[in-house]
Amino acid sequence: MDYIWQGVxxxxxxITGLDREFLSAVLVSLKVAFLSTALAxxxxxxxxxxxxxxxxxxxxxxxxxxxxxxSLPTVVVGLMVYSFLSRRGPLGELGLLYTPAAMVIGQFILxxxxxxxxxxxxxxxxxxRIRATAFSLGADTAxxxxxxxxxxxxxxxxxxxxxxxxxxxxxxxxxxxGGNIRGYTRNITTAIALETSKGEFAFGIALGLVLxxxxxxVNILFSLFREWSR
Amino acid sequence: MSAYxxxxxxxxxxxxxxxxxxxxxxxxxxxxxxxxxxCGKTSLLRLLALLDRPVAGRVHYGGDVVDYDDGAGxxxxxxxxxYLMQQPYLFNMSxxxxxxxxxxxxxxxxxxxxxxxxxxxxxxxxxxxxxRNAHTLSGGEAQRVALARTLVLDADVxxxxxxxxSVDQQYVQMVEEYVRELNTECGTTVVFTTHSSNQAARMSDxxxxxxxxxxxxxxxxxxx
Numbered sequence: 001m002d003y004i005w006q007g008v009x010x011x012x013x014x015i016t017g018l019d020r021e022f023l024s025a026v027l028v029s030l031k032v033a034f035l036s037t038a039l040a041x042x043x044x045x046x047x048x049x050x051x052x053x054x055x056x057x058x059x060x061x062x063x064x065x066x067x068x069x070x071s072l073p074t075v076v077v078g079l080m081v082y083s084f085l086s087r088r089g090p091l092g093e094l095g096l097l098y099t100p101a102a103m104v105i106g107q108f109i110l111x112x113x114x115x116x117x118x119x120x121x122x123x124x125x126x127x128x129r130i131r132a133t134a135f136s137l138g139a140d141t142a143x144x145x146x147x148x149x150x151x152x153x154x155x156x157x158x159x160x161x162x163x164x165x166x167x168x169x170x171x172x173x174x175x176x177x178g179g180n181i182r183g184y185t186r187n188i189t190t191a192i193a194l195e196t197s198k199g200e201f202a203f204g205i206a207l208g209l210v211l212x213x214x215x216x217x218v219n220i221l222f223s224l225f226r227e228w229s230r
Numbered sequence: 231m232s233a234y235x236x237x238x239x240x241x242x243x244x245x246x247x248x249x250x251x252x253x254x255x256x257x258x259x260x261x262x263x264x265x266x267x268x269c270g271k272t273s274l275l276r277l278l279a280l281l282d283r284p285v286a287g288r289v290h291y292g293g294d295v296v297d298y299d300d301g302a303g304x305x306x307x308x309x310x311x312x313y314l315m316q317q318p319y320l321f322n323m324s325x326x327x328x329x330x331x332x333x334x335x336x337x338x339x340x341x342x343x344x345x346x347x348x349x350x351x352x353x354x355x356x357x358x359x360x361x362r363n364a365h366t367l368s369g370g371e372a373q374r375v376a377l378a379r380t381l382v383l384d385a386d387v388x389x390x391x392x393x394x395x396s397v398d399q400q401y402v403q404m405v406e407e408y409v410r411e412l413n414t415e416c417g418t419t420v421v422f423t424t425h426s427s428n429q430a431a432r433m434s435d436x437x438x439x440x441x442x443x444x445x446x447x448x449x450x451x452x453x454x
Contacts, residue, residue, distance in 0.1 A: 127319050129315070129317065129318070129319035130319055130321070132281075132315065132319075133315060133318055133319040133321075134331075135281055135308075136279065136281065136313045136314075136315055136318075137312075137313075137331055137332035137335065137379065137380075137383070138305075138308055138309040138332050138335045138336060138383070139335055140301075140305050143335060147321065147331075150321070150322075150323075151321065151322055
């Protein structure tokens with residue numbers, strides 16, 4: 001047990017000392033995860049709402065595919081994107097492999113089904129009278145749609161948060177597409193994997209604490225948003 | 231002055247068809263619409279609210295033919311009409327914000343909105359739960375809030391679909407008085423549906439009857 005407590009003590013020293021490598025991994029994680037979640041939100045929320053509006057068999061099939069993709073293994077996404085971005089792949093000339101951009105692409109693929117699928121579920125569960133009521137009070141099409149979005153806000157926020165949680169904590173995509181390059185593509189999860197394998201237990205714990213703290217902060221922000229928008 | 235004139239209008243909702251041969255409503259009057267369940271009372275109100283486009287015929291509103299293809303003109307006309315749906319939905323926000331919603335859509339100044347919302351809140355005794363989320367209200371309270379949200383619009387025409395159906399008995403008289411007052415003091419044209427012949431007689435001298443999708447009788451303004 002002693003070495004665990006020693007690791008925790010050392011990790012606090014690393015956090016408070018603002019170790020450069022530690023900060024770099026945290027920043028890469030935040031930057032890549034925020035960007036991929038933002039892109040997944042821009043594409044996934046409208047797509048999820050569109051699917052939810054459709055009653056066709058095709059839409060139901062797409063929904064089933066989205067639900068399946070929610071549990072897509074990260075290494076499978078990594079492998080798939082790797083095959084496209086590697087030098088011999090169809091997009092090899094772009095030179096994206098082992099860059100933060102490649103990590104964003106992979107994480108986008110991970111987050112999109114979650115954001116789209118959960119947004120669709122949030123919208124399907126909404127009362128069918130929302131837009132009709134807005135129209136009856138004098139709203140035009142855009143205003144009634146805004147009200148519809150407003151009513152779906154908790155479900156959509158939860159979908160975005162779930163997407164962010166998925167990409168912020170994943171390791172497979174970051175490792176395979178980012179290459180764990182120090183100060184460039186090394187993020188929290190790949191750094192934890194590396195440092196722990198090297199026996200640098202304290203460094204791993206310090207980064208793990210940051211992961212947990214970010215998750216906590218995101219949840220607190222969501223709760224505040226709920227309270228504020230009541 | 232004519233508020234509405236409907237010529238050979240036919241509205242269709244799935245398999246149901248509502249027919250109006252020639253039908254007029256005069257401004258500043260209170261009309262009651264009665265008839266059995268499913269006869270087309272709500273369909274008539276939706277046509278009058280200009281929410282649904284008829285498949286045939288012409289609708290005149292305020293002396294002009296309604297042009298459903300003129301988006302801006304159609305919206306302007308719709309905003310002169312306040313329509314209370316039979317089963318209204320209250321938005322997931324405070325009672326106050328629900329009532330103010332329609333006024334915000336009309337780009338009315340904040341001070342004016344506050345004044346009007348506070349006035350209607352007082353008139354319908356909504357003060358105790360004005361800051362509460364509308365989704366926490368009982369059925370009767372929710373109905374009064376939905377009614378307040380419609381009455382606050384100060385529209386030329388008010389279309390009320392069974393507006394006291396789930397209002398607690400003790401508030402029915404208060405609501406009816408307020409509607410009558412808006413009619414006498416502001417000249418608002420009121421059209422309401424009801425299953426109560428007593429309420430129809432109490433509130434209106436101009437009955438409209440619908441039988442199996444056909445508007446068969448109309449007091450005041452009907453040429454037939």
